[in-house]
Amino acid sequence: MNDQNAPTRSIDNSTAMAAVQRSLGKRNRAERRFRFFGIASIGIALALLMVLFWTIISSALPAFTETSIDLEITLPADEIDPQGSGDPAVIGDANFPKYIKRAMYSLFPEVTKRRDKKQLAGLISPGAAFKLREHAMSDPSLVGTTIVLRVPMSDDVDQFKKGQITADIPESDRRISDKQIAWVQTLTDMGLVHQGFNKTFFTAGDSREPELAGIWGAIMGSIFTMIITLALSFPIGVASAVYLEEFAPKNRLSDIIEVNINNLAAVPSIVFGLLGLAVFLNFAGLPRSAPLVGGMVLALMTLPTVIIASRAALKSVPPSIREAALGLGASKAQAVAHHVVPLALPGMLTGAIIGMARALGETAPLLMIGMVAFIVDFPGNFTDPATVLPVQIYLWADAPERAFIERSSATTLVLLCFLIMMNGLAVILRKRFERRW
Amino acid sequence: MSHSVLFLILAALTFAGFFMGRKRAVAQAGGVIRSLHSRPNYYGYLVALWCGIPAFALLLLWVGLESNVVDTLLAASLPDSLTAGMDPASLSLLLNDIHNLAAGVATSRDINEAMAGAADHYNDLRETGLLALAVVALGVAIGGILVGSKLIHPDLRARAKVERAINRALFICSLLAIMITVGIVMSLLFESIRFFGKVSPFDFLFGLEWSPQTALRADQVGSSGAFGALPLLAGTMLISFIAMCVAAPIGLLSAIYLVEYAPRKVRAVVKPLLEILAGIPTVVYGFFAALTAAPFIRDVGTSLGLSVSSESALAAGAVMGIMIIPFVSSLSDDVINAVPQSMRDGSYGLGATQSETILRVVLPAALPGIVGSMLLAVSRAIGETMIVVMAAGLAANLTANPLEAVTTVTVQIVTLLVGDQEFDSAKTLAAFALGLLLFCITLALNVVALMIVNRYREQYE
Numbered sequence: 028m029n030d031q032n033a034p035t036r037s038i039d040n041s042t043a044m045a046a047v048q049r050s051l052g053k054r055n056r057a058e059r060r061f062r063f064f065g066i067a068s069i070g071i072a073l074a075l076l077m078v079l080f081w082t083i084i085s086s087a088l089p090a091f092t093e094t095s096i097d098l099e100i101t102l103p104a105d106e107i108d109p110q111g112s113g114d115p116a117v118i119g120d121a122n123f124p125k126y127i128k129r130a131m132y133s134l135f136p137e138v139t140k141r142r143d144k145k146q147l148a149g150l151i152s153p154g155a156a157f158k159l160r161e162h163a164m165s166d167p168s169l170v171g172t173t174i175v176l177r178v179p180m181s182d183d184v185d186q187f188k189k190g191q192i193t194a195d196i197p198e199s200d201r202r203i204s205d206k207q208i209a210w211v212q213t214l215t216d217m218g219l220v221h222q223g224f225n226k227t228f229f230t231a232g233d234s235r236e237p238e239l240a241g242i243w244g245a246i247m248g249s250i251f252t253m254i255i256t257l258a259l260s261f262p263i264g265v266a267s268a269v270y271l272e273e274f275a276p277k278n279r280l281s282d283i284i285e286v287n288i289n290n291l292a293a294v295p296s297i298v299f300g301l302l303g304l305a306v307f308l309n310f311a312g313l314p315r316s317a318p319l320v321g322g323m324v325l326a327l328m329t330l331p332t333v334i335i336a337s338r339a340a341l342k343s344v345p346p347s348i349r350e351a352a353l354g355l356g357a358s359k360a361q362a363v364a365h366h367v368v369p370l371a372l373p374g375m376l377t378g379a380i381i382g383m384a385r386a387l388g389e390t391a392p393l394l395m396i397g398m399v400a401f402i403v404d405f406p407g408n409f410t411d412p413a414t415v416l417p418v419q420i421y422l423w424a425d426a427p428e429r430a431f432i433e434r435s436s437a438t439t440l441v442l443l444c445f446l447i448m449m450n451g452l453a454v455i456l457r458k459r460f461e462r463r464w
Numbered sequence: 465m466s467h468s469v470l471f472l473i474l475a476a477l478t479f480a481g482f483f484m485g486r487k488r489a490v491a492q493a494g495g496v497i498r499s500l501h502s503r504p505n506y507y508g509y510l511v512a513l514w515c516g517i518p519a520f521a522l523l524l525l526w527v528g529l530e531s532n533v534v535d536t537l538l539a540a541s542l543p544d545s546l547t548a549g550m551d552p553a554s555l556s557l558l559l560n561d562i563h564n565l566a567a568g569v570a571t572s573r574d575i576n577e578a579m580a581g582a583a584d585h586y587n588d589l590r591e592t593g594l595l596a597l598a599v600v601a602l603g604v605a606i607g608g609i610l611v612g613s614k615l616i617h618p619d620l621r622a623r624a625k626v627e628r629a630i631n632r633a634l635f636i637c638s639l640l641a642i643m644i645t646v647g648i649v650m651s652l653l654f655e656s657i658r659f660f661g662k663v664s665p666f667d668f669l670f671g672l673e674w675s676p677q678t679a680l681r682a683d684q685v686g687s688s689g690a691f692g693a694l695p696l697l698a699g700t701m702l703i704s705f706i707a708m709c710v711a712a713p714i715g716l717l718s719a720i721y722l723v724e725y726a727p728r729k730v731r732a733v734v735k736p737l738l739e740i741l742a743g744i745p746t747v748v749y750g751f752f753a754a755l756t757a758a759p760f761i762r763d764v765g766t767s768l769g770l771s772v773s774s775e776s777a778l779a780a781g782a783v784m785g786i787m788i789i790p791f792v793s794s795l796s797d798d799v800i801n802a803v804p805q806s807m808r809d810g811s812y813g814l815g816a817t818q819s820e821t822i823l824r825v826v827l828p829a830a831l832p833g834i835v836g837s838m839l840l841a842v843s844r845a846i847g848e849t850m851i852v853v854m855a856a857g858l859a860a861n862l863t864a865n866p867l868e869a870v871t872t873v874t875v876q877i878v879t880l881l882v883g884d885q886e887f888d889s890a891k892t893l894a895a896f897a898l899g900l901l902l903f904c905i906t907l908a909l910n911v912v913a914l915m916i917v918n919r920y921r922e923q924y925e
Contacts, residue, residue: 047815054817061819065721068714069734072793075786076741082756083748267638274631275638288641293840293910294903295847297874298648301899304881305651312531327644334641360627388745391849391874394882417747417850424751424854432755439748446743 083439090430090437093225093238094185095177096151096214100130102163104171113167123156123163127178134217135210146207150214152179154227154239177221182237182430184211188222191429202428228437232403233419237430240423242438244405248318248398248413249387249445251406255322256329256386261379263326264333265368268375271334272341273363292331299328300395308396315397316412324392329382336378340371373460377453384449388442390417416442467527470598474523474605478516481609485511488616502623507616509626514612519605526597534589535559541585543578562586652903655896662890663691668897670694674860674871676880676891691894693901695860699870703781703852704845706866710785712838715792722793723800724822735797742790750854753783758855765867775857775869784851791841799833799920800826832920839913843906849874873898 104111107121128148132138138147155178162176163169183203186192192201194208203211214220231241267284275281303324307313313320344367352362393399399418406413414422416438423435489507493499500507539555565583616622660668671692718738722731758779765772772778803826811821827834857869858879880895 054820058817058819061822062721062725065717065725068717069721069738072714072718072738072741072786072789073734075789076737079744079748079752079786082752086755263637263640266634267641270631270634270638274634284638284641287645289914290907290910291641291644293843293906294648295849295874295906297847297849297877298652298899298903301877301881301896302644302648302651305655305896306647310651311528330641330644358623358627360630384743388743388747390745390747391853391878394853394878399882417745420747420751421850421854424754435751439751442745443748446745450743 083436083443086433087436087440089189089191090228090433091225092189092222093227094180094188095221095223096180097175097177097219097221098127098130098151098155099133099173099175100126100159101173102126102170107163107170108167113170115164115167118163118167118170119160121160121163123160124153127151127155127159134214143206146204147210150180150184150207150210152181152238153236154179154234179227179238180220182428183207185238186430187211188215188220191433228434232405233401233414233422234403235401237426237428237434240431240434242416242419242434242441244402245414245416245419245438246441247405248321248402249415251318251409251413252322252325252415253383253387255319255409256325257379257383259323259326260329260333260382260386261375264330264379264382265337265375268334268337268341269363269368272338273367274359288331288334292335295391296328296389297391297395299324300392302327303392303396314410314412316400316402316414317410318398318406318413318415319409320396321393321398321413321415322409324396325386325389328389328392329386332382332385333375333379336381337371337375340374340378341367343374344370370462373456377456380449380453380456384446384453387415387449388417388446390421393418394421416445467523467594470523470594470601474516474519474601477519477602477605477609478512481515481605481612482508482512484609485509485612485616488613489618489622492616493618500618501621502626506622506626507620510615510620510622511609511612513626513629514615515605515608518608519601522601522604523597526593530590530593534586534593537589538562538582538586542582566590648903652896652900655893656900659890659893659897662893667691668693668894672862674876676876676894689890691890691897693873693898695862696871696873696876696898697901698862698864699777699856699860700846700872700874702777702864702866702870703784703856703872704842706778706781707784707788707845708838708842710782711788711792711841714785715789715841716796716834718789719793719796719800720822720827723797724818724826735794738790738793741786742794744787746787746848746850747854749783749787750850750852753779753851753855757783770867772867773857773869775855776867777856777870778866780852780855781866783855784845784848787848787851788841788845791844792837795837795840796830796834799830799837799917802833802920803829830920832916836913836916836920839909839916843909843913846909847874847902847906849878853878873902877902 103126108114108117110117128144131147131151132144135147138144158178159176162174180188183192184207187203187208188211192203194205198205211220227239228241230243231239232244234240267288271281271284275284303320307320307323308315348366348370349362352366353359357365393415398414399422400412400414401422402412402414404411420435420438420442423431423438426432426435486504486508488511489500489504490497497504539559542558562579562582563586565579566586668691671690672694673690673692674695675690718734722735726734758774758776761776761779761782762772762774765776807825807829808821811825812818816824852872852875856875857871858875859869860871860876861868863870877895877898880891880898
């Protein structure tokens with residue numbers, strides 16, 4: 028403090044302090060307001076996250092139950108297997124839809140009009156006949172007897188039982204008629220209708236009938252695709268990261284490669300799809316819709332992610348490790364291969380898993396290479412036509428039947444579960460092996 | 465014998481080569497390993513490389529070329545009665561039928577003697593090819609082992625040789641990044657040039673009408689396909705603008721709060737939660753936009769007396785905004801964190817409140833970085849596909865009204881290319897021209913954004 032200046036200062040200070048005091052309330056309010064904006068925006072973002080999850084979970088849950096009926100079906104021996112050969116091939120040729128219909132008609136003998144009969148038979152899924160056929164073929168001794176089989180009901184009945192279609196919508200606006208509702212009520216009162224866990228959803232392939240559609244085919248497709256993606260992007264990504272971080276001379280070419288990788292990471296994914304279409308399908312003539320091509324396209328897309336993560340992992344290994352190895356007479360390559368890479372491996376794996384998780388949820392490039400087809404069979408190898416989980420979500424979200432929308436949500440939930448597991452694995456890896464030097 | 469069996473045999477030979485090389489090196493040194501230049505394993509690696517590289521390269525080459533070579537041979541050997549007066553397209557159909565016949569699958573035409581003969585010939589050709597490949601590849605592999613073993617001598621600098629080979633392999637892997645970029649540019653450019661041969665670039669870039677219909681007959685209604693990309697660009701910009709209107713304030717304010725105000729514990733919980741938004745697949749957002757957000761916005765609009773399209777730009781843009789929040793917030797977070805603490809302390813020392821410090825000192829200092837991160841987010845929004853494919857419209861409207869349906873570049877690429885395509889129609893090629901446009905726009909945005917961010921980072925380091 029300078030003594031001479033002190034008096035003048037204090038006068039200035041007092042007027043300044045008064046001005047400050049006067050504006051202080053306003054300024055503090057502005058401070059609180061600003062802080063509130065910050066909290067509010069975080070609140071909005073988190074609320075949107077909640078809404079997103081809540082919407083998906085609440086619309087997905089109904090898809091995990093299905094409605095089925097215990098139907099008493101007579102399998103007339105004279106129609107199915109007149110010779111009594113017991114040969115499954117002969118039995119397989121029988122007209123099973125007819126027996127299902129008969130079973131339904133016998134429950135409601137008063138229904139006689141052709142149109143009503145058609146509506147009555149419509150309560151049962153077309154899948155019922157396939158189930159009956161399989162059942163009869165696996166046990167030929169059933170032919171000629173009357174069996175009770177639990178068969179799926181149609182998706183409209185299913186939606187009605189779950190309360191997605193209610194009776195107070197005008198009849199013309201819903202897919203299930205008043206008569207059908209009455210029949211379903213009667214069947215429910217008779218105790219024949221069951222609602223249980225929807226196993227079909229996890230074991231079947233795609234289907235035109237929602238009640239027969241499942242995601243197993245898409246899961247297989249995703250697995251095949253991810254195997255290719257991992258097998259290509261991890262080794263290549265790690266190799267280029269090791270080169271760029273440990274061996275690359277500081278020259279023009281290395282700079283170009285580096286800029287390139289950063290730019291590739293920001294190229295829209297659909298452009299990789301165009302590349303796949305032009306190069307892999309058109310130029311190299313690889314099969315359309317195949318997990319092989321899908322995996323290759325996704326590998327190109329995840330490569331920058333893997334390289335960037337691997338380089339970060341290599342960078343975090345302290346130079347003293349390399350120097351110690353070199354000091355003991357190891358060559359540069361030995362130091363890297365025996366010491367640096369093993370220490371960086373957990374970080375590289377974490378990066379690869381995060382890249383895989385992104386590839387697993389990617390849809391757009393796969394639309395370009397035809398993995399968007401309607402495929403009923405399960406893919407058996409890398410070149411079979413297949414679809415993947417996110418594409419299945421896209422396909423079903425477009426379908427007119429409400430039951431498909433529900434299954435689309437359920438598929439989303441399954442996909443999110445896979446993603447959470449992968450990210451959880453990455454977190455565990457990081458926590459368990461992360462080293463602080 | 466199939467390719468995979470051959471592959472396994474070659475792999476086994478490579479392993480054998482490793483052990484032979486190692487053993488030979490030890491034997492040459494008379495068991496005194498110290499007298500070898502390199503450790504014995506390196507002699508093994510060297511022999512394995514000699515054995516494996518040429519043989520596997522040969523195998524890969526054949527797998528890539530087999531169908532072309534066999535088809536050319538097959539087409540040359542087909543009797544004239546089958547190929548009389550055929551153009552290349554129907555010839556390839558015929559070849560396809562022969563492949564199916566050879567594989568025992570149903571064909572699309574009647575099988576006659578000539579066809580059956582051709583199918584047999586095809587099978588013969590393939591078998592001969594595979595057999596020849598097997599003989600040559602095994603010969604090369606064994607030859608490689610012999611050459612490699614011959615080289616072995618205690619003074620041979622095996623380690624240096626092996627390391628040079630590894631170094632080269634790593635270099636090739638890192639070149640792949642450049643090759644991908646070149647591949648993208650070449651494939652887009654090549655098809656776009658073909659497109660611009662049919663439609664002038666001027667019409668494409670500045671045309672106001674987009675209706676990618678190509679006529680089957682000359683006198684058809686709407687036979688003049690219009691390929692003006694401006695409505696698509698306008699739609700893309702509209703949706704991206706709406707997305708940024710949602711993401712920029714929310715993302716930036718959350719970042720500011722998390723960096724400047726939030727206690728460490730809150731930050732540790734909230735930051736990963738926000739980043740979940742970035743990890744959700746875009747198809748899920750698309751699903752949400754199409755089935756929840758769009759009907760909701762339409763209902764709200766209707767209750768306010770507005771007419772809202774069920775595929776409004778607002779729904780797609782808003783949901784895209786949600787997706788982009790974490791990009792903006794985590795990039796701004798880094799940028800704000802990088803502002804030196806001394807600047808804040810200086811401002812506090814002058815008596816500024818915390819919000820005044822942030823608004824007048826921290827944000828102006830961080831502005832270039834924030835602009836850069838916004839540009840990155842915009843480029844993300846422009847390239848985003850699934851949300852707009854599922855929630856935005858297909859009709860190309862040139863409008864600035866967010867309640868109407870617009871279409872975007874990415875939506876049109878998907879609609880043009882999903883399903884069967886022929887690769888010579890302007891319609892299919894237009895998708896590649898759009899892809900090139902998209903690539904150029906996002907690349908320019910990224911380069912500018914990265915430049916700004918990097919320059920800014922250097923300023924404070």
